[in-house]
Structures are given as structure tokens and as C-alpha cells.
Amino acid sequence: MPPAISIRGVSKRYGAVTAVDGVDLEIESGQVYALLGPNGAGKTTLIEILEGYRERDAGEVSVLGFDPQRQRGELNRQVGIVLQRSTPMEGLTPREMLNFTAKLYDNPMPTNEVIELVGLTEHADRRGSKLSGGQKRRVDLATSVIGNPDLIFLDEPTTGFDVSARRQAWEVVRGLTERGATVILTTHYLDEAETLAQRIGLIKDGRIIFEGDINALRREMETDTRISWHPPIGFDLSDLLDEWKSVRIGPDGRLSLPTQEPTRHLSRLIDWARNRGLEEIPELQVERPDLEEMYLDLVDDSSALGTQARS
């Protein structure tokens, strides 16, 4: 089976800002692919180029074999799109919206089935103005899937949701993905990518900086264990700090050492303390930071303690 999406060297600039910077990407059919990255990383620009909303400045794009810039009409028949912002439905009810949308496709799902799939049965005949943000999102999801698309785009499907609304939305999305369509999802939540996607592309400053499954991402990011302690008062640490260039100082004054050899470094630290007659190293901890923390470190340079410590 040919890939659902294949792009090469895609770039998009807005004035001096390069939103997407020479991205190559291949997404297999039937896969749930998450484009993960912080706000402003270029996720939405990239996905809107794939959807046909934006024109690229450079590069080749093939979505289900079509060029979205020139063959959007054909593409729209096989694609479902959930935009970042929910459709304001004004006075229309979900059932009315879906009945109309179904007419636009050659082979639509029955409206009732879609309503059930997204869990809107109780609200199907309520006007849009009376629906909550989460319920409107379900209408968006239903609208995107009613035409039996081969490919579904979900642009930040749960941004702004509380925890329980997000979990419910994930259930819905999982229901959609089980139907066999390829799904491309953008998100800035790592747990969302982890829950829904088989493959993750990490995007930052318009470039894909990592691609692989969640375990590969884990391996990529979770290389270091952290030894941390509070500097003991009255002791000179300069020899230790000279030896360990990568020690960071946290905002609370704690020192932390990222290391791939925690046993060796811990034993060195303990020897150092013993040699100086220090019985207890204050607040000593050895931990493996969780993926979320590593992700935040990676996407947000300013939060990395090391840069503060060394500047």
C-alpha cells in the first residue's frame, strides 16, 4: 500500500518567520500519526498545507495521491478535517449539521451511527448555542468522519479541555481510529500523542527533530538519570563542580547531575562527602525524570536548568 502522505522539502514562510522549514515526512496508511510540538512550532501550518488550506512556498506534497493545492476538490471527498477551532453551529442541531454533511459524500455513514459513535445521542437535537465546548468538539469529530474518509486530520482535538473531557475525547478518537482510517493528529500534549498514536513526529521551529514510536521517543529522551542534592553549608564544592561540568543549579538551589552512570557518580559523590566528614548529604535523590519532564525540557529550552547554571 502506498503511503497516505508523502512530502518532501516542504517550506512555508510568513515574512521573516519560517513556519515550516524543509520538512520531509512519510505516513503509512492505517496509521495514527501524532505531530507533537509546542505552540508555534509549525504544526498547524504544516497540517493546513496537507489539508489544502495553505499554499506551500517550496516542496512536494502528496496526500492520498493528490496535491492538496491543486486537487483539493478530489481530496475533500476522501478526507475528514477537524480544525483547531470548533465550528460555531449557531441555531443548528448536531443532527441537522450531520444530515446535511452526509449528503455531500458518496458513501456516508448513517447519521444515527455517527451520533452514537461520538457519544452525542442525548444532545443530538439540541441547538449548537446550547452545547458545551466538549460536545461541540464531538460534533466536529462526527462531521469529519461521517463521509467515511480514508484520512482524518485532527488539529489539537482536546486543547482547552479539562482532564475528564480530554479522556472522553480520546475515547471517541480511538473509536474513530479503529475504523481503519489513517489519522494525523497535532497536539502539544505528550500524553495525548502517547495514548492515541502509533508513531510520533516531534516538530520544533518548523523542523521534525525526531520521528518514531513512543518507545523510541522514550529511549531518545530518557537516557539520563538524575542525581540531585542540596549543597551542604560550609563545604567547598568547587573540585566536584570542576569535575562534573554538567551539574545544574535549580531555582531552589538544588544541584542536579544528569548521568548515564548513576552508580559510579553516586559512589564518587559519597566518597567526596566521606572524605570531608559529611555523614549525610542533604536531600540526596536519585531519580529518572518522567517522559513529560524530558519533553518539556526538550521543547522549551528556557526551562533547562543547565542554561541558567552556566550563563
Place this chain on the structure above:
Amino acid sequence: MNAEAAWRSVRLGYAYTLLSLKTVYREPAAVFFMVLFPVLFLVIFSSLLTFEIGVPEGAEGQVPAIKFSQYFVAGILGVAIFGTSFNLLGNSLAIQQYDGTLKQLAATPLPKSSFFMGLVGTALFYTLLQLVVMIALGVLAYGVELPDANGWLTLIWIILLGVPAGCVMGVAITAIIPSARAAPAVIQAPFIIFQFISGVFFTLSSLPTWLQWVAGVFPLRWVAQGLRSVFLPDAYKYAEPGMNWQLDIAAIVLAVWIVVGLGLAVLTFKWDRSG
């Protein structure tokens, strides 16, 4: 376009018309301003201004003078036509271009032709609704006399050309609307000016010639004149510029507006102006 695609486009245009009619009538403010506003104008002006309009020069002795309401119903129907097509359509389109409604619609296989059909269909429906309300009110409350068979025919083609002309103007003007909030102002300004220079409130001949020429470039002047030919005795054509109803020119101007305006509308139309 083959027959199957054409039929699909018409079928979906009809479906979109129904959907958009529903959206409009569930917005009470929109219905109020669209339907009630011109009706209110008819009531106020016909109640306040009860004088008769003198028989024009060159037609003395042929006909009796007419009531102001008879003159005004023609003009206000013209306003109603552009109120629903140009004004209301332009406004709701601008809002939908900024709030994401049309962006979402652009993700579906709805043909553009069906979309435009839906716009015209909606405007046509509400124009007819106002027409019925205002003619009934005029006849029952203000002694307006109904047109003859020929007049009805003219009325029909004026509507069938006037509404699409207003619609393409409504679509085209969204190209210069910078935000949803600015929409009413950008649309109202020309709309009010059109009303004052197109013979709705004052007879065309009372305007300076250059202003008549300006008005003559836009459709409302011709629609209003055509409607006067429907509702006024034939002898009142002597009060018009050229002492003639000029229906042939009206048809040509409206047709040109539809063609040129449609081209402009299609070229400048955007599903999404928010980004």
C-alpha cells in the same frame, strides 16, 4: 461539467439553501432586521407622509394623483431586495468567514456552485417573504393598489435579476471587510447612500444629474425604477429621467452586474479570512 455533476450541484445547492434558511430564521435579530425593518419603514413613512404625489408634467388630465404610500411601496421593496441580498448576505458571510464556519465547509466536497446557489436561494426566499408581507400590509392598511398582470410579470423578472445582483455585490464586498465586527459598518454605509440616491425616498429627477449618473451605475436605482413601473400608473413615467420606465436599460444593467459581479465574487471569495 457533465449532467451528473450539474445535478449534484443543484441538489446540494438546494440542501445548502435549506440549511442556511434554518440558520437565519433561528437568529431572531437577523429576522427582525431583515423582515421587520423595511416593514417598519413602510408603516412609518406611509403613516407620516399622507400627501399625494402630483401628476407629472406631460401627464396632466390622464390620471389622478397617487398617494405617497403607492410611491413608497415600490422603493421600499427595492430596499428589501438589497436588504436581504446585499446587506444581510454580506454581513452573515463576513461573520462566517471570520468565525470558522466557512473554513469548515471548505473541508467538505460541497461544490462552490452549490454554495453560491444556497446564498441566492436564501436571499430569494426572504425577499419573497418580505414582498408578501409588505404588499399585503400596503394593500390592507394604506390603500396601495395591486399591479396588473403585466406588472406582476415585471415584478418577477426584477426580483429574479435584482436578488442575484445584490448577492454577488454582497459576496464581493466581503473582500474589503477587515474583521467580523467591521462588517455592518462597511456594508451599511454604501447601502444607505444607495437608498438616498436611487429614488427610494425622493424622486430621481429631484437629484442633480451627476448624482443620477452615480446611482445609475448601481443596481438599486434600476430595481427601484422597475418597481415604480409596476406600482405606479403608466403616466408617471413622465416623472422619470428620460420620461420613460427604461426597463430595457434596467435589465441590461442588472444582467451586467450579475456577470461582472459574479466574476469578481468568485475571484475574490475566501472561505476563511481569520488567518
